[in-house]
Amino acid sequence: MGSRNFEEDGVPQALSLEKPQTEIKIIGDEEVNDSPIEQVRLTVPITDDPSQPALTFRTWFLGIISCVVLSFLNRFFGFRQNQLSVGSISAQIIVLPLGKLMAATLPSKPIRVPLTKWTFSMNPGPFNLKEHVLITIFANCGAGGVYAVYIITIVKAFYKRKLNPLAAMLLAQTTQLLGYGWAGLFRKYLVDSPFMWWPANLVQVSLFRALHEKEKRPKGGLTRLQFFFMVFASSFAYYVVPGYLFPTLSALSFVCWIWKNSVTAQQIGAGLNGLGIGSFGLDWSTVASFLGSPLASPVFAIINVLAGFILNLYVLVPIAYWTNTYEAKRFPIFSSHTFDSTGQPYNISRILNEATFDLDHDAFNSYSKLYLSPFFAFNYGLSFATLTATISHVALFDGSDIWQMWKRTTSAARDKFADVHTRLMKKHYEAVPQWWFHIILVATVALSIYACEGFDKQLQLPWWGILLACAIALFFTLPIGIIQATTNQQPGLNVITELIIGYMYPGRPLANVAFKTYGYISMSQALSFLADFKLGHYMKIPPKSMFLVQLIGTVVASSVYFGTAWWLLTSVEHICDPSALPEGSPWTCPGDDVFYSASIIWGIVGPGKMFTKEGVYPALNWFFLVGLLAPVPIWFLSRKFPEIKWIRLIHIPIIFGGTGNMPPARAVHYLSWAAVGIFFNYYVYRRFKGWWARHTYILSAALDAGVAFMGVFLFLTLQSYDIFGPHWWGLDSTDHCPLATCPTAPGIVIEGCPVF
Incomplete structure (x- = not known):
């Protein structure tokens, strides 16, 4: 049996971008x-x-029901202002007692399919792990959108x-x-x-094991299933506060509360419509709703995403805005909407040919070029860079391994891989x-x-x-x-x-x-x-x-x-x-x-009419070249200085694509997600590895499930009847930064904003 310690210089291989082995080591005649x-x-x-x-009757019955229910709920809530994503973990928990109930009550006598020799049993024995996994795959289909x-x-x-x-x-x-x-x-x-290990799947694996494996409670501790239900109950109970009574907890932006009349301060401090400096949320849905659970992401990936967030929101956007590049001050600093040259929302009806449903070129030329907020413009530029960086990064860092994999899968020696x-x-x-x-x-x-x-x-x-x-x-x-x-x-x-x-x-x-x-x-x-x-x-x-x-x-x-x-x-x-x-x-x-x-x-x-000389943003095409070339120096340095492990942790496609979820994700979501992820997957992982291995993925599943169940419960019992929380300051689902969306260019008139 080979060594189980794959750490070098304190950096776990699973959390690094180390070039993976293309063949598992063989010691003597025994493979690891x-x-x-x-x-x-x-x-x-x-x-x-x-x-x-x-693939039993229970699998089909519970699986299709789970798929239908999750599909309906996710699309139903998707049209609503306060979106709710009900993940497959909710179904994963609910179907376990239902499966065991069916195993205890359904008849086991074989049933013959008419006109065939096929038979099946509605109850082939105890409800097992493999049935549970397949039902959860059904649920994943319904939760995926x-x-x-x-x-x-x-x-x-x-x-x-x-x-x-x-x-x-x-x-x-x-x-x-x-x-x-x-x-x-x-x-x-x-x-x-x-080496293709799909980190997010480990959350599901941990929960399956906690739900099915018999485990003796450690002295002074909890079994994994007990830990899951303790966290689930806490998450379920707590979410009534940010989900109903105190929605402001989802985005706390203290800078806006201090400088209530300053557009610039609110642009800097707003977590929902600004740069989010000093903003955070006390709500698990703020942490995980748009970017997924940070507990399921390797720490190097979290840090690379955070680096991309900083590059876009704290470097490119401020420089562009306060130098008024692309007339940026005429528009909100953070917005996904489109604008005309006067800073007003772009009137699409003025340029659309209703009969043929295409662009009326004469109307467009007589109206205005199309403008974007500085954030939205640079987000598109970084998207260009992400694409080309993905190609060059994979070619440089993984090309030889892909070739080795191909040779092994087409040779008799492939099982050694x-x-x-x-x-x-x-x-x-x-x-x-x-x-x-x-x-x-x-x-x-x-x-x-x-x-x-x-x-x-x-x-x-x-x-x-x-x-x-x-x-x-x-x-x-x-x-x-x-x-x-x-x-x-x-x-x-x-x-x-x-x-x-x-x-x-x-x-x-x-x-x-x-x-x-x-x-x-x-x-x-x-x-x-x-x-x-x-x-x-x-x-x-x-x-x-x-x-x-x-x-x-x-x-x-x-x-x-x-x-x-x-x-x-x-x-x-x-x-x-x-x-x-x-x-x-x-x-x-x-x-x-x-x-x-x-x-x-x-x-x-x-x-x-956007990214050529006819438009406002032709310079953003340079991002294609930037993305293509950016992985090259990282690859070169990693080859020249292989002893410096952190160089290989720099993942250019993730950095450039870091803000790809914005919008609908905002600054407060990224900052909260990164803080929680780094704490658990760096500090806890290094200092308390035993606890991390036993509890982290269970913790993630329990927090997700608690929020989902309480969200559905609140809707079905109260919000569907237009019964909302008590009217007070904290009921506002915004972060109380109304001026963050205001332009600062002289003479631009927007309702609710000061005119400079």
């Missing part, structure tokens, strides 16, 4: 019987019971145009399924490889045939072309746009998958896809967002599929069972998301229009509003 990643060794068991049934619903929303609620419901349904289904077609191509690299988990899976279970993935790919591409080319071309995207989107997604799935599988961060393709189709097919907003969705989400879905496959890999689930559950779960979730959205968009009057909604109405669609702004920038106006 574990994972080379320390967090995996501390969390994932190296045992399996192949006799446990997995359906990006194409944004397109349906902006067409019906913002542009107020007709959309064939069948075209909308096909759009929702095909964008979710397309990525599965080529996920199979990368299983060898992103699932079987022990496997760890114990891969060997167990190959020994006991049959892999998913490659032709399953090929059938899905061909069928989905055909349906995608039909959805966009048929129905009077309501979605505007031609057939070649679908094929180009597929090519882009396929090209980036492997490099971005490597980053996500090792850092828990996923650089997005949304901006580059918008840019490409914006140049090739300008002036058509729906073609732009459809192309973005097919290109970006198909890659994201492929990685989601592979992440779930890795969870099944850790938990020793038969791959064919995993495949079927993911496929059917995706179809069910897409159908429910579409149905819920169509119902609300056709039944709630003035949905997504705050100016027309009655006072106190929650149906403001904050996420859809950002998507709508993007459709204006990239679809109607287009990058040709």
Whole structure:
């Protein structure tokens, strides 16, 4: 048995960007019987019971119900001002007693399927871990979201145009399924490889073990299950305060309270609409709602994200704003909206040809160029840099390892690359045939072309746009998958896809967002599929069972998301229009509003009138070159000074993409997320490693579940009846920084703001 200590100079290999071994060391004739990643060794068991049934009646029944309920709740709350994300952990907890109840009450007598020789039992024995994992995969499908619903929303609620419901349904289904077609191509690299460890999955593994393994309570301590329920109860009880009685706790910005009449001070101190200096939140949803749980991210990734946040918000944005670059003082310092040259919101109706639903060039030329806030402009520039940095970083740091992986997977010696988990899976279970993935790919591409080319071309995207989107997604799935599988961060393709189709097919907003969705989400879905496959890999689930559950779960979730959205968009009057909604109405669609702004920038106006000499921001194109070259000096220094371990911790794609979740995430979310993550995954990990290994992922799951359950409880019992907390200062869900959104250029008149 090899050494289990993979630390060098105090830096754990799992938390570094050390070049991974391409072959697990062999001592004598015995291969190291574990994972080379320390967090995996501390969390994932190296045992399996192949006799446990997995795809049972209980799996289908509880899994589909979980998928439907989570799909409905997440889409329902997604249209509301105070969004609530109900994750699969909630279902993971609830289905355990339900599964045990079914095991105790259902008949075990085999039931024959009519007209076949097949039989099944509604109760094949005790409710087991593998059933529980597959039910949770169903729930993951319901909790993951359906990006194409944004397109349906902006067409019906913002542009107020007709959309064939069948075209909308096909759009929702095909964008979710397309990525599965080529996920199979990368299983060898992103699932079987022990160095692709998918950190977020360890939270789920820890919770599964806590719920299923019999554990003796340590003297003076708690079992992991007892610890989970203690934290869950505390999180559930506490969330009534920031979720109902005192919403201001979600974003505390003391600078604004001190300088109540200073626009500059509030721009600096506002956590929601400013730079967030001194701002923080006392609410777990502030910490984890937009960026995910920081407890599941390696500390080097957290620090790189924080570095990117500092680069954008504390270097680029202040320099641009206070030097008035791009007339920045005419606009809010932090905003995702679009503006005209006078600092007013851009009037899209003045430049849109209603008959053909494309850009009226004469009207645009007589109105105004399109302007962005300094933050939004630099966020696009950093998105350009992230894309090219991802390519060069993976080529420099991981290119040789990818080549070695390829050679091993095509040679007889490939099993030497496997760890114990891969060997167990190959020994006991049959892999998913490659032709399953090929059938899905061909069928989905055909349906995608039909959805966009048929129905009077309501979605505007031609057939070649679908094929180009597929090519882009396929090209980036492997490099971005490597980053996500090792850092828990996923650089997005949304901006580059918008840019490409914006140049090739300008002036058509729906073609732009459809192309973005097919290109970006198909890659994201492929990685989601592979992440779930890795969870099944850790938990020793038969791959064919995993495949079927993911496929059917995706179809069910897409159908429910579409149905819920169509119902609300056709039944709630003035949905997504705050100016027309009655006072106190929650149906403001904050996420859809950002998507709508993007459709204006990239679809109607287009990058040709934004990022060339015709527009305001041609200089941002230099970010492409900056991103391509930035990893080179880091790679060179890491090779020249291999003894300096921290150099390899600098991850340029994560730094440049650090603020990719802004908006809807704000400064207070990033600062709170980073503080909690660094405390647990650096200080606690180094000083109290035993406690960290036993409790950290359980703590993350319990905090998430407590917030989710209390959020649903508050809505069902109070908020759905328009019963809110007592009217007082703390009931305001803002951070009390009303001047943070004001311009500071002379003569700009905005309601509620001083005129300079």
